[in-house]
Amino acid sequence: MRTRLQKWSLLLGAAAVLALPPASCAQLTQYDLESRIGMESHIGSITGHAKDAKTAYRRYCTGCHGDLGDGNGENFPWVDPKPRDFQLGIFKCRSTPTGTLPTDQDLFDTIARGLDRSNMPQWSTFTKEERADLVAWVKHFSPRWVNEKPGTPIEIPPEPEITPERIKAGRDVYARVQCWKCHGVLGQANGPSAATLTDDLSRPIAAYNFTEGSRPKCGDTDRDIYRVFMTGLDGTPMPSFADNIKPDEAWDLVFYLRTLMSQPSKAKTMAKQLGLKPVDPNAPAGQQ
Amino acid sequence: MRKESSFAAVLSAVVLVCSGALILNQKVSAAGEGKISGTVRLDGPAPHMKGIEMSKDPYCAKAHANEPAHLEQVVVGSNGGLQNVVLYITEGLPASALAEAPKEVLVFDQKNCMYTPHVLAMDAGQTFKVTSSDQTTHNIHPLPNPMTGNIPWNQSQPPGAAPIEKSWKAPEVIPVKCNIHPWMNGWHVVVKGPYAVTDGSGNYSINNVPPGNYAVTAWQELYGTQTQKVTVAAGKAGTADFTFKAK
DSSP: OHHHHHHHHHHHHHHHTSOOOOGGGGGGGSOOSGGGTTOEEEETTEEEEGGGGHHHHHHHTHHHHOTTSSSOOTTGGGOSSOOOOGGGOOOSSOSSOTTSBOOHHHHHHHHHHOOTTSSOOOOOSSOHHHHHHHHHHHHHTOTHHHHOOBOOOOOOOOOOOOOHHHHHHHHHHHHHTTTHHHHOTTSSSOSTTGGGOBOTTSOBOOOOOTTSOOOOTTOSSHHHHHHHHHHOOTTSSOOBOTTTSOHHHHHHHHHHHHHHSSSOOHHHHHHHHHTOOOOOTTSOTTOO | OHHHHHHHHHHHHHHHHHHHHHHHHSOOOOOOOOOEEEEEEEESOOOOOOBOOOTTSHHHHHHTSSSOOBOOSSOBOTTSBBOSOEEEEEEOOOGGGTSSOOSOOEEEEEETTEEESSEEEEETTOOEEEEEOOSSOEEEEEOOOGGGTOOOOOEEEOTTOOOEEEOOSSOEEEEEEOSSSTTOEEEEEEESSOEEEOOTTSEEEEOSOOSEEEEEEEEETTTEEEEEEEEEBTTBOEEOOEEEEOO
16 A cells, blocks of 8 residues: 555645645535446446446445545455455456447446455345446446446457367467467466566566466456457556467467366367477577 | 445546636636746655665666666655656636637657656647557556546557557546566646646746736655646746745
């Protein structure tokens, strides 16, 4: 927390010397949730209304995310990773490019799925309408939803047939763009940069360990995994590779990642038959 | 702790946004071209800048095999001149001088696993290009406070990757980091209006400043800000020298 405070007091220092704000700006200091209570969400043909989620949020979500959505609920001290601060409007699981807002559908899916490797539970008992209302409620905490539109979801081509060649090609992508710097050559989250990783609020964070059997938090289908490295997990060190991995190569990489995971899969069997070796971190860039 | 920090965040966002609005409200003064120049110095012995250990990435370590890299929070020239100080105008600019961001595209390069320049100043809305000269993967991860309107993003740049073109919306001091190389740390200092950054001798010159009375502010990443009044007359440049006390 201290680093966050320091960072922002530095900002404050830089800003403080500027002239005093005109009176018309004073109201900005008031955190005005009421003005956004009309927030909606649109999930297919369902429209969610923030105001209808108030009771459910107070009952099920406040304990972690806090009444003001700042992630400062009473469970804050005991939860790691920390509950999300919805006022910042930064989300990990998105179908949209890094630096953009997620779609309503993304948040809708997240609430039902929960977030593995965190205390964020699965919420499968709500009706679709209730969940859509909760999405609108989550959105009403951040002014970003008033000032910006969600990003355009990335395009994911249909999944090709898995082949040994594709798995090998996927390994070459893992080597070339250096996923192993964080995730390690065997996917054990022990790459040379793993120990020093911190999230955007300067809190230590671990890279995903592919070998442990835990599910990826943004979903476990091949398309979900494709999406993770093509959009990045905003608020964390996990970057977007959208500019550097072509769609076809991205599928190769998904197949290779499956070989690292402990769950049995076609990819794993093929890799075994191939005698596929892990990437060599000491080879010159581009030839690992 | 948490309450305080989010308060500071909101407040700084408000001050930034509102002072921008204030500047825009100023009346247009006499047209003309002038400049404000001067020197920024450090008073006292420069603090020791620690060497950077890069052995975690052999590519980076090799690039500095002959001369180890050092932290760059305080960079002082032989004459006591302070490098990487951003100078910008905080009062007195006519709206005409703020209308449009400069067309010049700035470059923020990743070279030998360091940011070049360490401090990149820019006008809100001005385009900058992030490039990589390195044969190792970087991820470029600016960390603005989203409350200002500047939104954080995080993109990888493997060897040979194309430049990334971006701009920032609002005035803010934005830390930039690479999670893969935790020692890499730079700054995007986003201001409204003309600006300059001091060179290796601590000299600077803010160009395109019409005659008028101004407040000029100097920002240094460790020492914070100082402000001075300065007058630019027709055909006569304004001068403002600054001194930061070594800490």
